[in-house]
Amino acid sequence: MDRSHKPSAIGVGASLPQPSVDIQDNTVKATLPTGQSVTIHLYGATVTSWKTANGEQLFLSQKAHLDGSKPIRGGIPLVFPVFGPPPSNHATSSLPQHGFARNSTWEFLGKSSSESLGKDQSQEVLSVKLDFGLSHGMLSEEFRKAWPYEFGLVYSITLTKDALETTLQVRNEGKQNFEFQVLMHTYLNVEDISKVRVKNLENKNYVDKTRGATSHTESSPALAITQETDRVYQALDPTVPIVVSTADDKALFSITREALTDVVVWNPWAEKAKGMADFAPDDAYKNMICVEAGTVSAWQTLEAGDAWEGGQSIKSRL
Numbered sequence: 274m275d276r277s278h279k280p281s282a283i284g285v286g287a288s289l290p291q292p293s294v295d296i297q298d299n300t301v302k303a304t305l306p307t308g309q310s311v312t313i314h315l316y317g318a319t320v321t322s323w324k325t326a327n328g329e330q331l332f333l334s335q336k337a338h339l340d341g342s343k344p345i346r347g348g349i350p351l352v353f354p355v356f357g358p359p360p361s362n363h364a365t366s367s368l369p370q371h372g373f374a375r376n377s378t379w380e381f382l383g384k385s386s387s388e389s390l391g392k393d394q395s396q397e398v399l400s401v402k403l404d405f406g407l408s409h410g411m412l413s414e415e416f417r418k419a420w421p422y423e424f425g426l427v428y429s430i431t432l433t434k435d436a437l438e439t440t441l442q443v444r445n446e447g448k449q450n451f452e453f454q455v456l457m458h459t460y461l462n463v464e465d466i467s468k469v470r471v472k473n474l475e476n477k478n479y480v481d482k483t484r485g486a487t488s489h490t491e492s493s494p495a496l497a498i499t500q501e502t503d504r505v506y507q508a509l510d511p512t513v514p515i516v517v518s519t520a521d522d523k524a525l526f527s528i529t530r531e532a533l534t535d536v537v538v539w540n541p542w543a544e545k546a547k548g549m550a551d552f553a554p555d556d557a558y559k560n561m562i563c564v565e566a567g568t569v570s571a572w573q574t575l576e577a578g579d580a581w582e583g584g585q586s587i588k589s590r591l
């Protein structure tokens with residue numbers, strides 16, 4: 274009997290190309306059927322690579338330590354529960370610079386993906402979400418002693434065709450209130466820092482860490498980076514994107530946030546870059562700019578039993 278016209282018995286979505294998730298010893302990599310990928314190291318739940326059709330979007334130092342001996346220099350280290358050197362009169366005072374999230378080993382909690390019906394009624398996998406967890410009991414003894422609060426973090430990294438989203442949920446699972454700061458310390462890959470501009474910061478107040486933490490107001494509609502830059506812009510509307518563009522106004526990245534009202538703009542420039550043992554090559558400061566979404570200019574207080582959530586969405590080469 275001729276069976277050549279027999280309709281194939283395909284269940285709903287059975288032929289749908291799925292995102293692949295590759296779990297190695299210490300990394301999780303997700304790839305969409307359309308080719309975009311994201312790689313996360315369990316150490317720090319640090320995103321170390323984000324590739325789109327245009328190639329690598331994140332900067333990673335050639336001398337970044339990927340073995341868990343030091344926070345990873347590049348990608349998206351996650352800063353929690355304190356930004357910068359901890360103040361001496363605060364519950365975080367015994368923690369290292371930028372806290373413990375970037376130098377603790379997280380757990381991969383699993384993946385989920387979403388589909389949609391395209392215009393031609395064919396289904397398409399639009400996104401893959403990877404969840405990572407860190408809790409008090411997973412910390413080193415040193416960190417547990419230094420910050421004795423019962424907390425739970427769930428960090429979700431969602432990859433779509435043209436965006437990368439990172440969202441952090443903080444839960445207070447103990448009986449005491451605690452205070453925290455969060456920052457997503459994103460190292461963006463750029464071809465030439467001299468041609469980069471950062472927009473939508475005009476008229477915003479910032480603290481300049483290169484000028485003795487003095488307060489200033491941004492006067493430029495398109496900030497050029499021409500020297501060491503370390504500024505904490507404050508009280509921003511998270512729905513207004515921070516746009517990183519070229520000098521001739523071609524958008525490279527656009528970053529919107531949720532519940533993260535501060536943005537740090539950082540470039541170490543030549544001398545500081547040279548002084549960082551894990552930063553290489555020396556002139557790679559020309560190929561990166563950190564645009565870091567966070568809540569760092571004040572403390573968030575989380576009451577016992579409560580949860581807080583914040584995040585960023587980065588669109589690339591629009």
Ligand SMILES: O=P(O)(O)OC[C@H]1O[C@H](O)[C@H](O)[C@@H](O)[C@@H]1O
Pocket residue numbers: 344357370371482503504537538539563565
């Ligand atoms: O060297 P790290 O501890 O990774 O910190 C790197 C940088 O992080 C942030 O951007 C701070 O604003 C800078 O002052 C700091 O130098």
